[in-house]
Amino acid sequence: MLFCHSQPEHYWPTPAEHYQNPHSTIYREPMQLPFLKQEDQPLFVPLCPAFxxxxxxxxxxxxxxxxxxxxxxxxxxxxxxxxxxxxxxxxxxxxxxxxxxxxxxxxxxxxxxxxxxxxxxxxxxxxxxxxxxxxxxxxxxxxxxxxxxxxxxxxxxxxxxxxxxxxxxxxxxxxxxxxxxxxxxxxxxxxxxxxxxxxxxxxxxxxxxxxxxxxxxxxxxxxxxxxxxxxxxxxxxxxxxxxxxxxxxxxxxxxxxxxxxxxxxxxxxxxxxxxTFRMPTPERVCASPVCASDSSTECSGESLSPSSSISETQQWLVRNRFSNYCRTFSNFTGADLLKFSRKDLTQICGVADGIRLAHSLNARSVRPRLTLYITTDTPEKKITDDTNQTVYQELYLEEITAAELTTKVADLFSIPANHIQQISRTGPHGIHILLSDTVGAHVLLYLVGLLICLMYSTDISLMYGTWYRTSVLLPMTINSM
Structure with missing residues (x-):
């Protein structure tokens, strides 16, 4: 006895139907009779993602x-x-x-x-x-x-x-x-x-x-x-x-x-x-050789030693504004980082940061624009005492202005900057020409003599030298008031 119905035939695909190709022949399985009890076939329900x-x-x-x-x-x-x-x-x-x-x-x-x-x-x-x-x-x-x-x-x-x-x-x-x-x-x-x-x-x-x-x-x-x-x-x-x-x-x-x-x-x-989005603020970096003489303790903490551990190397990178490369050098010690050449660093960090990192690792400081050599010995003392050689102290100028010279001289001799009344240069016939910030850079580059008026009775002799990689020494005498 057969039961007829007008619904289309339904059947489960065979494995061959899952992987059809034009050259394969697929046969249908016999249609299941509707009056027979069919077991529930497991349906694949795709999991709904959380996001x-x-x-x-x-x-x-x-x-x-x-x-x-x-x-x-x-x-x-x-x-x-x-x-x-x-x-x-x-x-x-x-x-x-x-x-x-x-x-x-x-x-x-x-x-x-x-x-x-x-x-x-x-x-x-x-x-x-x-x-x-x-x-x-x-x-x-x-x-x-x-x-x-x-x-x-x-x-x-x-x-x-x-x-x-x-x-x-x-x-x-x-x-x-x-x-x-x-x-x-x-x-x-x-x-x-x-x-x-x-x-x-x-x-x-x-x-x-x-x-x-x-x-x-x-x-x-x-x-x-x-x-x-x-x-x-x-x-x-x-x-x-x-x-x-x-x-x-x-x-x-x-x-x-x-x-x-x-x-x-x-x-x-x-x-x-x-x-709170701000760049990490590094400690003060030596900008000139004067920092090495005046702040050796502070500058020594900026150098990376071969014995630096991984954590110390990471801290050094942050202090010197290389925090973007902390992940790149996450497993490097100080000795590992110091073994890199300048060419290696430019390939890893790019040209700009690679050169800067190479200079920081080599503790290369910025060359000052002007170097002055100053001593407290007077010319009369040099003539009378030829046995002792005169000792000069270095003074580095970056901006070459009268204000900077005043500050550096005050720091060098440990005197208050406001005690320096004025700075003047020696002109024709021994006249004193006031040195200001307007003409300071031009005059210092062609320096022939300085007069620093102090509230102290100290004679200062000054020698000019090393400007823009030159090494010319011009003796000058500075008389104090």
Whole structure:
């Protein structure tokens, strides 16, 4: 006895149907009779992720199935990133701790550019002063609280949001992909970027250090309207192929789902308010050789010794404004760092920072513009006492002004600077010409004599020498009042 029905036949696919190819022959299994009791077949239900980020920009149709999606963006155009949450842990948090911190950044996709990312961004900043690589369009964003744009990081924005409410953030990418490729005669292939979102949970101390979720997608940025033209070109390119070849490409999609990835290593620090974003203040660095003679104790702490441990090396890098390379040299001792040549350091840190780091490791000080040699012995004493050789003290000038000379002389002889009444030079027929800041630099470079009027009865002799790497000594006599 048969029962007929008008419903279409339903059957479970065989393993051969899961992996079909044009040359295989697939046979159906016999249809199960409807009056027989069928066991419930296990259905595969995909797990709903706790977090999901969707970029509202169409992905390229010219990407094959096994490749990562690629999305084209227009320079300066606002694009929405919608943050979806199915996180069950929100129920365990109090009302004040439900906010999450998310950091959005644009980074390089190519590993070669990742190694030189800092130098690439600095070069872009020099060509675009006052601009940012990544901006946050606050008026269009929804559910975003306390947005923070750090002026020291051009490619990063961060904000707080409530996962129980609708949240959409609009971003603008202001650089184009061809700005980071070698210039040719046209037809440059732009460097791909990655838009990455990292989300953190708050703790009892008010910081956001516990990582929850990270996702990213690959993008290329074109000049205005360029992304639309590229999207149209890719679509026409795929449509020209045969139906069999078109099956190898990903279907068109008006949105791009960011795929889960590992967190970015530089964003694990707790969130700080905008007022606390400042560069680390290093201790005073010796700017001239006079520092070595007057402040040897202070300057000795700035040098890196071969016996310095890993922690001491890290502290030295921070004090000398190399904190950006603490992660690069995280396992290096002082001896390891001192073994690097200048060429090695420029390859690791770039030309500018590499040369500066090499000079800091070698404790190379800045050459002063003018060096003066001063003694308290008078010329009469030199004539009467030829047995003892006159001893001069060095005085270094950087700005070559009368005010600087007054301060340096006062420090050298341990007298108050306000006790020096005036500085004058010896003119024709022994007249005294007042030396001021206006003519100080010009006169000191062609110095023939100085008169320092002190409230002390001390005779000072001065010799001029070493200006701009010259070594000319001109004897001069300074009479005191």
């Amino acid at each position: 999901q980020c969707i970029l509202y920009a169409p992905s390229s149709p010219a990407i094959k199935l096994y490749e990562e999606t690629l999305t084209y963006l227009n320079q300066g155009q606002s694009y929405e990133i919608r943050l979806l949450s199915n996180w069950k842990g929100i129920g365990d948090l109090s009302e004040g701790r439900r906010l999450l911190r998310s950091v959005v950044r644009v980074v390089f996709h190519d590993r070669r550019l990742q190694y030189s990312e800092r130098q690439q961004l600095e070069s872009w900043q020099l060509n675009h002063p006052g601009d940012r690589i990544l901006d946050l369009d606050v008026p269009l964003s929804v559910g975003v609280t306390d947005p923070l744009v750090n002026p020291n990081t051009l490619n990063t924005i961060e904000f707080l949001w409530d996962p129980s409410k609708r949240t959409s953030v609009f971003i603008q990418v202001n650089c184009i992909s061809t700005e980071f490729t070698q210039r040719k005669n046209g037809g440059e292939k732009g460097a791909p970027f990655r838009v990455q979102v990292d989300t953190y949970k708050g703790d009892a101390h008010g910081g956001f250090t516990e990582h929850l979720y990270s996702c990213s997608c690959q993008v290329k940025v074109f000049k205005p309207k360029g992304a639309d033209r590229k999207q149209k070109t890719d679509r026409e390119k795929v449509e020209k192929r045969s139906a069999l070849e078109r099956e190898k490409y990903q279907p068109d999609s008006e949105t791009t789902v960011l795929t889960e990835c590992i967190p970015w290593p530089d964003i694990e620090a707790p969130r700080s308010p905008p007022s």
